[in-house]
Amino acid sequence: MSTLLISALDVGGVNIKAAVVEVGKPHRLLGFCTHYFPIWKIGKEGLGDALNQVNKTLRLECDVVALTMTAELSDAYQTKREGVEHIVDTVQKIYRGKPIYVLSTSGSFFHTEASIKAPLEVAGANWVATAWLAGKLLNSCIVIDVGSTTTDIIPVLRGRVAAKGKTDLERLQNGELVYTGALRTNLAALTRKVPANGVLTPISAEHFASTGDVHLILKHISEDEFTVETADGRGRSLGEAYARLARIVCADVEMLSKEALDKIARYLYKVQLNQIVDALKKVLRGVEPKDVKVESCLTLGIGRCFLAKPAAAKLGLRAYELSDLTTLKPSIPETAVALGWLLASKLGGDADLCM
Amino acid sequence: MSTLLISALDVGGVNIKAAVVEVGKPHRLLGFCTHYFPIWKIGKEGLGDALNQVNKTLRLECDVVALTMTAELSDAYQTKREGVEHIVDTVQKIYRGKPIYVLSTSGSFFHTEASIKAPLEVAGANWVATAWLAGKLLNSCIVIDVGSTTTDIIPVLRGRVAAKGKTDLERLQNGELVYTGALRTNLAALTRKVPANGVLTPISAEHFASTGDVHLILKHISEDEFTVETADGRGRSLGEAYARLARIVCADVEMLSKEALDKIARYLYKVQLNQIVDALKKVLRGVEPKDVKVESCLTLGIGRCFLAKPAAAKLGLRAYELSDLTTLKPSIPETAVALGWLLASKLGGDADLCM
Numbered sequence: 001m002s003t004l005l006i007s008a009l010d011v012g013g014v015n016i017k018a019a020v021v022e023v024g025k026p027h028r029l030l031g032f033c034t035h036y037f038p039i040w041k042i043g044k045e046g047l048g049d050a051l052n053q054v055n056k057t058l059r060l061e062c063d064v065v066a067l068t069m070t071a072e073l074s075d076a077y078q079t080k081r082e083g084v085e086h087i088v089d090t091v092q093k094i095y096r097g098k099p100i101y102v103l104s105t106s107g108s109f110f111h112t113e114a115s116i117k118a119p120l121e122v123a124g125a126n127w128v129a130t131a132w133l134a135g136k137l138l139n140s141c142i143v144i145d146v147g148s149t150t151t152d153i154i155p156v157l158r159g160r161v162a163a164k165g166k167t168d169l170e171r172l173q174n175g176e177l178v179y180t181g182a183l184r185t186n187l188a189a190l191t192r193k194v195p196a197n198g199v200l201t202p203i204s205a206e207h208f209a210s211t212g213d214v215h216l217i218l219k220h221i222s223e224d225e226f227t228v229e230t231a232d233g234r235g236r237s238l239g240e241a242y243a244r245l246a247r248i249v250c251a252d253v254e255m256l257s258k259e260a261l262d263k264i265a266r267y268l269y270k271v272q273l274n275q276i277v278d279a280l281k282k283v284l285r286g287v288e289p290k291d292v293k294v295e296s297c298l299t300l301g302i303g304r305c306f307l308a309k310p311a312a313a314k315l316g317l318r319a320y321e322l323s324d325l326t327t328l329k330p331s332i333p334e335t336a337v338a339l340g341w342l343l344a345s346k347l348g349g350d351a352d353l354c355m
Numbered sequence: 356m357s358t359l360l361i362s363a364l365d366v367g368g369v370n371i372k373a374a375v376v377e378v379g380k381p382h383r384l385l386g387f388c389t390h391y392f393p394i395w396k397i398g399k400e401g402l403g404d405a406l407n408q409v410n411k412t413l414r415l416e417c418d419v420v421a422l423t424m425t426a427e428l429s430d431a432y433q434t435k436r437e438g439v440e441h442i443v444d445t446v447q448k449i450y451r452g453k454p455i456y457v458l459s460t461s462g463s464f465f466h467t468e469a470s471i472k473a474p475l476e477v478a479g480a481n482w483v484a485t486a487w488l489a490g491k492l493l494n495s496c497i498v499i500d501v502g503s504t505t506t507d508i509i510p511v512l513r514g515r516v517a518a519k520g521k522t523d524l525e526r527l528q529n530g531e532l533v534y535t536g537a538l539r540t541n542l543a544a545l546t547r548k549v550p551a552n553g554v555l556t557p558i559s560a561e562h563f564a565s566t567g568d569v570h571l572i573l574k575h576i577s578e579d580e581f582t583v584e585t586a587d588g589r590g591r592s593l594g595e596a597y598a599r600l601a602r603i604v605c606a607d608v609e610m611l612s613k614e615a616l617d618k619i620a621r622y623l624y625k626v627q628l629n630q631i632v633d634a635l636k637k638v639l640r641g642v643e644p645k646d647v648k649v650e651s652c653l654t655l656g657i658g659r660c661f662l663a664k665p666a667a668a669k670l671g672l673r674a675y676e677l678s679d680l681t682t683l684k685p686s687i688p689e690t691a692v693a694l695g696w697l698l699a700s701k702l703g704g705d706a707d708l709c710m
Contacts, residue, residue: 168605
């Protein structure tokens with residue numbers, strides 16, 4: 001029997017994440033990669049080249065493609081309809097003749113024409129893959145996936161996705177999508193004021209610094225983990241991060257001491273953590289049926305240790321990582337891997353995934 | 356007697372504003388211009404060319420230069436010290452051999468070497484020029500200058516600047532600098548939530564839309580007055596502004612009706628107006644000595660009609676524009692003109708300014 005290889009693609013607005021899964025008993029993760037592709041900067045015309053680059057990195061000829069996307073929200077596109085159509089078309093061109101399965105927010109896979117006809121059914125659906133995975137591993141739990149840009153908080157009950165929202169708009173309204181991330185979030189979007197030299201000070205509205213600067217200063221991440229562009233285009237050293245942080249109160253490193261800036265960083269961390277805790281509370285309150293007890297959570301993403309886990313702890317939830325429950329390494333692009341695993345299970349039957 | 360011509364330069368982070376004033380009785384405004392120069396995008400190396408461009412537009416050979424700046428805060432520079440030095444040096448190179456007067460936050464003019472040695476004394480001092488002008492025209496009042504990017508709220512008592520803050524940091528803390536503007540402000544920095552289809556909805560942290568979109572939709576400004584780059588680099592039509600606004604709740608114009616988007620725009624306008632009213636209250640509370648009654652204000656900037664005046668009205672202040680009190684047209688770059696007038700008065704004696 002010949003094997004079936006799935007290329008799973010999560011086309012985000014900032015990164016393209018990819019995983020290759022071989023269908024079998026167990027399924028096997030043969031390769032994965034994350035390709036930095038800020039589509040709103042480079043332009044949608046660059047998507048085909050970026051996908052070719054992903055294939056070059058993976059060096060594995062696949063038989064079918066699993067696709068999910070969030071890049072359609074980027075302002076490279078005027079509407080989600082335009083975005084979904086362009087992304088699906090481009091993937092079709094690059095993977096000529098291969099069957100393409102597009103994940104929908106209901107958990108089923110759409111053919112390409114169906115997804116182009118119903119763009120809101122497949123737009124921003126990548127969270128469905130991680131929710132499916134959480135249901136498989138923990139039965140009833142909450143997924144807390146803190147990525148570079150956004151945070152997903154998804155209730156999973158008795159193995160099934162129990163989210164109230166489908167579209168990004170509904171998910172924002174229900175606390176299931178929190179537009180806060182571990183690296184890229186503009187600090188001006190996080191809070192209106194920070195303490196500077198003892199005074200709660202209104203901050204600049206520019207994009208002078210990002211959450212990545214805060215987490216670098218607080219040693220939550222290393223320079224290597226700061227994988228996105230900085231706000232001023234400069235480097236990722238501690239000195240450069242402090243300079244960016246000082247600018248948010250229209251100051252500089254000659255006006256504010258390292259201690260004063262550390263205080264601002266700790267304050268901003270608390271604000272971001274509370275933002276996630278508040279959304280988590282809202283999601284927990286909405287869980288139905290009420291008789292199902294949710295006592296654990298699956299923490300994912302670059303912010304899982306310093307944002308997802310402390311948020312879970314505040315609400316008494318037991319936190320797991322993927323590496324606690326599987327043989328998968330923490331460094332994998334989790335959503336793409338979950339997507340590949342999901343399609344492998346649909347095409348080849350329920351089975352574990354091994355590296 | 357030969358005449359003395361002053362070139363007054365307000366080097367901002369987004370625009371260079373310039374005015375040429377002839378010293379006399381009265382002083383005369385011979386020319387002015389605004390040159391779009393987003394220094395953090397183009398790079399500080401472009402400043403010399405931009406200044407040459409300004410001179411080409413003005414076509415007037417000046418004898419002395421009056422200089423003020425806010426561009427040193429831009430992340431084109433690591434510190435204000437570096438920014439002030441580079442800006443002063445560049446102006447010196449372009450206006451070779453001509454005396455350069457750098458405005459300080461105390462209202463006096465510094466020579467170039469003195470300003471480079473004490474950068475915090477001259478950084479972000481342009482508000483001093485408009486405050487001086489307000490004192491001249493209204494004696495005791497509040498300046499409310501709503502620019503494209505920031506708002507200055509400066510108390511002037513018995514003809515003298517009565518601001519509590521000198522540096523941008525102190526001015527933020529005292530409500531005298533509000534980092535909110537009529538065109539460029541990222542809506543994500545203005546508020547955390549907006550009403551969408553009846554639900555107060557958390558918004559995206561990206562820079563998807565700006566206050567210029569809100570004020571265009573509400574007909575506060577025309578397309579021609581939307582003089583800065585849009586958030587997505589697209590045009591300034593109403594349709595394009597609606598598309599940007601829809602994106603802040605991760606939606607698009609197919610998901611939200613024009614009515615729903617108008618509601619969001621009106622909500623954001625109210626938030627911005629309240630932001631200015633709150634700062635204005637804070638400044639009024641701090642006015643000292645308490646026996647001086649402040650009953651009027653001088654409204655300036657692109658947002659003077661739809662932000663400064665309604666804010667003043669809410670607090671019972673009588674609002675004036677420059678064109679109510681002088682023969683100057685509303686279209687002039689007010690800060691540069693005030694700077695030129697201030698230096699003309701120091702060099703040639705107190706007198707009116709005519710066009």
